[in-house]
Amino acid sequence: MAVSGARPRVSWSCDPFASRGRLVHEDDAPPRSAFRRDCDRVIHSTAFRRLRHKTQVFSFNEGDHYRTRLTHTLEVAQVARSIARALGLDEDLAEALALSHDLGHPPFAHSGERALNECMKEQGGFDHNAQSLRVLTRIERRYARFDGLNLSWETLEGIAKHNGPLTDRDGNGVGRYAAGLPHAIQAYNEQQDLELWSHASAEAQVAAIADDIAYDVHDLDDGMRARMFTVDDLADLPLVGNALLEVRTLYPGLDVPRTVGEVLRRVITRFIEDVVTETSRRVAEADVASAQDVRGLGHPLVGFSPEVQKAERAMKDFLFPQMYRHARVERIMEDAQQVVRDLFGHFIAQPGDLPPSWQEGRDALNEERLARRVADYIAGMTDRYALDQHARFFDTTPDLR
Known part of the structure; x- marks a missing residue:
């Protein structure tokens, strides 16, 4: 389509x-x-x-x-x-x-x-x-x-x-x-009442499913780049394996980087086409006529077909042990979590070390509001800034690699 x-x-x-x-x-x-x-x-x-x-x-x-x-x-x-x-x-x-x-x-x-x-x-x-x-x-x-x-x-x-x-x-x-x-x-x-009891607009549902599509596919790409698995390891994945077979049939002998690019491009296209087809089917079935109809439908309007939903689930099931729980990623992220915990504990104990722009009204903050302010400050940090701040106050800043 x-x-x-x-x-x-x-x-x-x-x-x-x-x-x-x-x-x-x-x-x-x-x-x-x-x-x-x-x-x-x-x-x-x-x-x-x-x-x-x-x-x-x-x-x-x-x-x-x-x-x-x-x-x-x-x-x-x-x-x-x-x-x-x-x-x-x-x-x-x-x-x-x-x-x-x-x-x-x-x-x-x-x-x-x-x-x-x-x-x-x-x-x-x-x-x-x-x-x-x-x-x-x-x-x-x-x-x-x-x-x-x-x-x-x-x-x-x-x-x-x-x-x-x-x-x-x-x-x-x-x-x-x-x-x-x-x-x-x-x-x-x-x-401002956001009507939290209802579903969001179709545009919001599109953004949500686009998030799934993007990270599923680019995590396969990054995982192969990191040598956590190979393109051959994807051959048994539904939808991905079909794309791999198609590319190898059309372009025998193609080098690995181009093979990966061709495969993942086809997977993204297949996902998008499926969402458009399935959502159009649901629209016709539900007979929605307005954005408010979408919100009040009682179930999502935008989604994958059952077949492609299973394929997408299989990608996540593959990535979880092969990448997200890979020993290398786990080690680095454990160190990263300690950096965040250390920074939070330090700024709670020493709020005077927060930047001047974050200290407005500090003396009037109760425990909960101080914790929220510290969390806001840390949440806004980039990785490198968090590591730089950690190195200011601690002698045990990890090298995350």
């Missing part, structure tokens, strides 16, 4: 000219739509620039060709735009959500998040998705009239719940949030 051509906007997409607006009213800024403006604000944010030096899987000093949080984010945005264009959704909103989705990630990838979650246990834990919302609504300070970026309701809604509803209609947490909502999401929702 061809997916390159743009389609007229469908009725169940979000309309930027009918946005629910911003927390602080701003006049329109033609010729940009509300969602294009959101996208531009994210690109120009400090948090977005920091993604360049935040780990995806491999730390920055292991090589220049591995993905970082920034390159991953750009790949997610490309996939999200492609899917949104093929479905007739708003590309700018899908892109804004893709560019924003990892802004709350601390240094050292999910290991850094696990360490911060442990440190913040008494304050409700740490959740990178909630932290992304906190960055966008509070931590970024670039405007005279408000904290954060004052993005549109649709963008903030998508960041909060692109993976599905967070509560039931009575406000009780569901799924991973059954024990309670993260502080950042609950606090912002009291200012």
